[in-house]
Amino acid sequence: MFHLLDAPLEAARPSRRNFLKLSAGALGGLMLALRMPGTAQAANQTGDLAQPFVHIRPDNKVIVLIKHLDKGQGTATGLATLVADELDADAAQVETNFAPANVELYKNLAFGVQGTGGSTAMANSFIQYRTAGAAAKAMLVAAAAQKWDVLAGEITVSKGIVNHTSGQSASFGELAELAGRQDVPAKPSLKTPADWVYIGKSFPRVDMAAKTTGAVSLYGMDHQADNMLVAVLARPPKFGTVPAKVDDAEARKIEGVVDVVMVPSGVAVLATTTWPAIKARDLLNITWDNSKAEQRGTSAMAEELADMTAQTGFTVPSGHGDVEAALSSAAKVIEIDYAFPFLAHAPMEPLDITVLYDGESATFWTGSQFQTIDQMVAGGVLGLTPDKVSINTLWAGGSFGRRAQPDSHYFAEASLIAKARLDAGNAPQPIKVVWTREDDIKGGYYRPMVAHKARVGFDEDGNVLGWLHRVAAKSIMTGTAFEQYSVKDGVDSTTVEGIGEMPYDLPAFQAEAHNAETAVPVLWWRSVGHTHTGYVAETMIDRLAKEAGEDPLAYRLKRVRNPRLAGVLKLAAEKADWGKPLAEGRYRGIAAVESFKSYVAEVAEISFREDGTVKIEKVICAVDCGIPINPDNIRAQMEGGIGYGLGAILRNEITMTDGVVDQENFDTYLPLRMTDMPEIDVHIVASEEAPTGVGEPGTPPIGPAVANAIAAAKGEWITDLPMSKHDLA
Incomplete structure (x- = not known):
């Protein structure tokens, strides 16, 4: 959806000093990461490191950490394909999780911030994710060679099983802990196109079952939390308009309404569920300041x-x-x-975002497309450093550019509402801001x-x-x-x-x-x-x-x-x-x-x-x-x-x-x-x-x-x- 600086794919290829390993902590297993040149690095005794991409667990699951938002375009599947092919994993054992917001660890190599857009996800990750998969495979082979006291060259890997010519075999999970103690290869060998199993052929969509059955809540609009309030805003009728004053007496009479908060982008009604918030919003009597509004047709x-x-x-x-x-x-x-x-972009899922702010830190749940900018804007509104702003990226029901916001306005809006509640003496609680379809179509951008x-x-x-x-x-x-x-x-x-x-x-x-x-x-x-x-x-x-x-x-x-x-x-x-x-x-x-x-x-x-x-x-x-x-x-x-x-x-x-x-x-x-x-x-x-x-x-x-x-x-x-x-x- 946008264009910034381009970087050659070779920039993603790691050197020996950039490639480190990360133990899975209490879970055990093997986690690999690629440290980008010029980033800070702090490897501790538990193996914590920058840029984790693949985690192999003792239960034989391969978890691929996805640094980009998947809004239906298949990014998670594409990145999983790259890792699985070089790792020679079985497709059925591969799962994906979205990476947390951290620009140092998860930057888009094309433009230097963590974000998705400009059709750059596969291009900037092609070498990066393949290398992580190849290194993991090499370490599994080394672990098997050590365990069986055989030569690594006598070992092959196929469909998630490590095999030796003697007939011995082991799953990834069985070798994960020992593999995590192996040296990370300085320059793991990548497959040639002739050896690819999945790349250029097929790999099942990692989101297909959940989206088809609805068994798992994937989207921000689905997100629920204990004691959560839902906020719906009365938004300005014209672009450039701001609220001047509001009479909320009738709105507050609606059962379920908890509060009414004025912010620069409108007047928010907070309620225990969505419908009373929408119903009460329609009862607000707002005086708008149109002095800077666009008045033309x-x-x-x-x-x-x-x-x-x-x-x-x-x-x-x-x-x-x-x-x-x-x-x-x-x-x-x-x-x-x-x-x-x-x-208008008109994605199937309009904007939505949940925030929990306690005065010292803030956590967000949404389909974030520009995690770095979203983190910085929210931190700026709340007076927090980026490390105090956590973003749980969720699947997004479309975007087409709508969620890639240079001003991160919906993060700012949610932050302002949460801050106003806390400043008024209310206890911290999750607040989900919901845009209706009308808000989306009439909302600009x-x-x-x-x-x-x-x-x-x-x-x-x-x-x-x-x-x-x-x-x-x-x-x-x-x-x-x-x-x-x-x-x-x-x-x-x-x-x-x-x-x-x-x-x-x-x-x-x-x-x-x-x-x-x-x-x-x-x-x-x-x-x-x-x-x-x-x-x-x-x-x-x-x-x-x-x-x-x-x-x-x-x-x-x-x-x-x-x-x-x-x-x-x-x-x-x-x-x-x-x-x-x-x-x-x-x-x-x-x-x-x-x-x-x-x-x-x-x-x-x-x-x-x-x-x-x-x-x-x-x-x-x-x-x-x-x-x-x-x-x-x-x-x-x-x-x-x-x-x-x-x-x-x-x-x-x-x-x-x-x-x-x-x-x-x-x-x-x-x-x-x-x-x-x-x-x-x-x-x-x-x-x-x-x-x-x-x-x-x-x-x-x-x-x-x-x-x-x-x-x-x-x-x-x-x-x-x-x-x-x-x-x-």
Whole structure:
């Protein structure tokens, strides 16, 4: 969902002094860890150390410690796959736990804080988790060799059993304690791809049984604690509004209501259960201070953005050639404007968080995505050092960027409520803050509203001479801790990613950016800037192909610079029978986008319903994400990304009237229906390149692929989303 500094995979490979071991304390067994260069290290007599990744218990369970949030994208399964393969564990013995919040121990190697996003989980952990598994295996073998008085070279490991040529064998659990006393190998040998058992093949989802049966409470919304209160907030009607005063007399009459607390983000009603809190919230009489509120509607905001793109903006440094000269000498110039609405994330599980604060320490339970930032913000509100703030990361029912908050506002909110209760003399008790669906849809932190303007000049034969591209949106990164990495000379990289440097050969190209101001909070949304830049770039390429009188696929392949992008274009086209006649009433379009260092091409086959709406019949997807760690999960992520992208382009939008959000729930912020979901066929490119992202790259190509298919049928491209605004009959 975001982009920061990248680090090569080799940075994760440990040296001898970085690799230490950790005993399991009272549980016994073997725990391995990787100490990152430059971090503090304190190995004590019980074996405590930095960066624990795998714990082998005497009961023969292999516990993989997951440093990333799993919000449905399969991260826990992916990391377990890496450990299990190098360890030669049996899949049935592998379990996962989320690691605690500790930046020194569990940082994301891609951007230096503990957090999940930008489709970096597998990429930054690939060597790290494999190495932990390989070291554990080597120590088990050494333990067996010592116990049986044999040579280690005579020992093999398979499906969780350590075997010797003499016929002796032992389980991991039987060897765990002795293995924990072995020297940690300086540089454990990693398998070659030919020896992989799970990587690139399959590994069962570690969360499947619990999620299917519901036997275990996984999510923050499920969390319960003794003596717990539930807090629901009356939130401001406009962004930038704050509560001035509140009359809570009627609310306090509701049975179960315990307290009413005013905080900057609204007025919280605390009750013994959720329903009385919601019921009482509706009885609050609040006076709001609108002096700093956003008072405009989205129509006025869209006009402002469009006006910006008519002016010179901040220059994106990746341009080349003399665009102005090219446009002034062109025989023909086309100018196309695009408009994209605010989008909510709308995960199935809205935000929720439980806090227990006693004045000296605080513990949180939630699907934390940015543990380091969440820990620091909560500590700042409560006056605690990070070591006094514990975060129990739970499974999250979706996020799509919503939980990755630079301001950690829901941690701050929960902390303020808990502090207010304690300061008022109340005894410490758990407080769960719950967002309703309406709170979620109306609560902001949207994908920014965006405007694009593309001006392209051609010679008399339809060849492109130059392309000037302007983008206007509120910056996601400005004002956050990530600004120093992502905002340079006025240009937020997340605004222009995907359009700052086109993947096709062009004689001259220049992009410019404008930063809009609004009180509406914005946030990364699944695939961030690529959600709109990919749409514009790939529909514009189809236009250029039409101007040149060429087939859209042939036009791309003649000009695409990256062979991996060309590869997925060819694969998707081949599997879609590109160039062969379609059935009557069927049309298709193609698009390809590189995002998060992965390459995805999609061919959309469409038809039209009698009511003039488009029906996506089939999508062929080709993805090159480097080494495919778990093909089943990659297919699932491509399918999910395509569905998520379809919902956005077909009918999703957040609109405002006089600063008030018009949508409230799924009856007005319309989700994708089962009848909208196409048949999807995913093809994964075999690769030995380092693994890259799959959580987000499936989303950007689907919009332009559908738009190009519509243009193939109607001769015009939709440039103002969502498509539900347009009668396609």
